[in-house]
Amino acid sequence: MQAHKVVVxxxxxxxxxxxxxxxxxxYQVRxxxxxxxxxESALQKISSSVAKLHAKGKIADPVDAVLARIAHETELDQCTRADIxxxxxxxxxxxxxxxxxTLARVAPASALLASNTSTIPIGRIAAGIDSPQRCVGMHxxxxxxLMPVAEVIRAQATSDEAFERALAFVRSLGKEVIQVHKDVPGFVFNRINLPSNVEAIRLLEMGAASVVDIDKAMRLGFGRPMGPFETADMVGLDTGYNALSSLFAETGDEKFRPPLLLRRKVQAGELGRKTGRGWYLYNQAGERTGVAELPKE
Ligand SMILES: NC(=O)c1ccc[n+]([C@@H]2O[C@H](COP(=O)([O-])OP(=O)(O)OC[C@H]3O[C@@H](n4cnc5c(N)ncnc54)[C@H](O)[C@@H]3O)[C@@H](O)[C@H]2O)c1
Structure with a gap:
């Protein structure tokens, strides 16, 4: 079945x-x-991103044409009649x-229900709804x-049809797909990536190396476009902390235990680019201006 309407x-x-x-x-998006x-803030960011991509010739449609396909809504109950x-x-x-x-109630019975969770098994999110076969992970x-890939996760109850529809949808966005056939907490990306982020923070706690040098090590030594602290500032320290907490709660594995230093930063509201201060400091224009001092304890 061809999907036309998407609710995010x-x-x-x-x-x-x-x-x-x-x-x-x-797609027509709500x-x-x-x-x-x-x-309003979301539409503003979309507008500025589309303008840049269009100016560089990466996408054909100008801002107005893309925005014309995005409706917005604050009542989830009104988000009926979509395919995905x-x-x-x-x-x-x-x-x-x-x-x-709520989605299981308001979405058409034929709609696909996807979660962009970083770590939580899809089966847990879909538990208790009467149609778990149409639920997938779309991470x-x-x-x-800008990122060329997403992982699609099938839970135990996910039907072949739902999995195939999710794969087709992600590919229709021009992205490569990583197929994840087991609903393990953290899936593939974060199962591998989060322990290295934890280790980067532990090295900092030990005083083994600076934020700048740890980032440089991963950029220049391993060819990553951004180091772990630069990435964490973009992702949001709160989002990273929640992902680790959930992965630790799901697995009990020490390698996912959120470091105390990260918790302190989140408690202090130092959440990264969005608050102007994370591992680095940023000015109003979003430019990096220095390295944030670490909490005293
Ligand atoms: N940030 C990343 O790089 C990244 C990458 C992959 C996956 N994810 C996952 O995507 C999801 C969203 O992350 P994000 O970075 O967009 O976070 P965000 O903080 O930018 O956005 C969170 C959204 O949740 C909404 N929200 C907050 N409390 C709510 C509530 N009580 N009820 C309903 N909605 C509520 C907020 O209004 C906001 O729309 C998370 O599951 C995260 O783990 C994040």
């Missing part, structure tokens, strides 16, 4: 990026956000669960419009 639930970093990619690919201010729903709310099982229960990475 959550208008934060991932939600607006996924909405943008779907609209660029020609973006749900908690309030008007969040939606993609949930991108905060990394908390209780909240995702609640969103999925994009940030910044969504």
């Amino acid at each position: 639930v959550g208008a934060g970093l991932m939600g607006h990026g996924i909405a943008q990619c779907a609209a660029q690919a020609g 973006l749900w956000g908690m309030n008007r201010a969040e939606l 729903y993609i949930e991108t709310v905060v990394e908390r099982l209780d909240i995702k669960h609640q969103v999925f229960r 994009f990475t940030s910044p969504v419009p």
Whole structure:
């Protein structure tokens, strides 16, 4: 079945990026956000990203044409009649669960229900709804419009048809797909990536090397485009912390235990680029201006 209409639930970093990619690919998108201010900020970011991509010749459609395909909404109950729903709310099982229960009620019975969770098994998010066969994981990475890949995860109850539809949708956005056939917490990306982020913070806690040098080590030594602290500032320290907490809770594995230093930074509201201070400091224009001092204890 050809999908035309997509609902994206959550208008934060991932939600607006996924909405943008779907609209660029020609889908009619409805973006749900908690309030008007969040939606306005999301549309502003989409507009500026599309303008840059269009100016560089990476996408054919200008801003107006892409924005014309994105409607916005603050009432989830109104998000009916779509083919694909993609949930991108905060990394908390209780909240995702609640969103999925609402979607199962308001979405057509034939719709695909996807979660962009970083770490939580899809079967847990879909638990308790009466149609778990149509639920999949669809895990994009940030910044969504620039990253060329996403992982698609099948839970035990996911039907072959739902899995195939999810694969086809991600490919229709021009992205490569990593197929994940087991609903393990953290899937492939974060199962591998998060322990290295934990280790980077532990090295910092030990005083073994600086933020700048650890980032440089991973960029120049391993060819990564960004180091772990630069990436964490873009992703959001709170989002990284929630992902680790959830992975640690799901697995009990010490390698995923969130470091105390990360918790302190999140408690202090040092969340990365979005607050102007994370591992690095940023000015109003979003340019990096220095390295943030570490909390005293
Ligand atoms: N940031 C990344 O790089 C990244 C990458 C891959 C996956 N993810 C995952 O995507 C999801 C969203 O991450 P993000 O970076 O976009 O976060 P974000 O903080 O930018 O956005 C979170 C969204 O959740 C909504 N929200 C907050 N509390 C809510 C509630 N009680 N009920 C309903 N909605 C609520 C917010 O309004 C916002 O729309 C998380 O599951 C995260 O783990 C994030």
